[in-house]
């Protein structure tokens with residue numbers, strides 16, 4: 260049976276971030292969303308982190324360097340997912356089931 264999302268109920272899904280496997284799309288979505296809570300940006304002067312660069316800028320200007328720029332922000336490569344979770348197409352991570 261094909262759902263309107265285009266994937267099969269028996270298909271399995273792989274997490275694009277940590278390679279966990281899920282039997283159901285519901286579980287996949289719930290899990291992948293947890294990755295969106297990761298804070299990829301870090302202050303270049305201390306361990307302060309945030310999901311938003313803007314927050315880091317405010318933090319740096321206030322505490323470390325009034326003329327801080329985006330170059331002072333550290334971005335962890337391992338958290339460089341590039342796309343918002345909402346824009347990830349689950350169909351790309353279907354492993355396939357026994358059809």
Ligand SMILES: [Zn+2]
Nearest residue numbers: 274276277279
């Ligand atoms: Zn994952």
Ligand SMILES: [Zn+2]
Nearest residue numbers: 302304305307
């Ligand atoms: Zn700081």
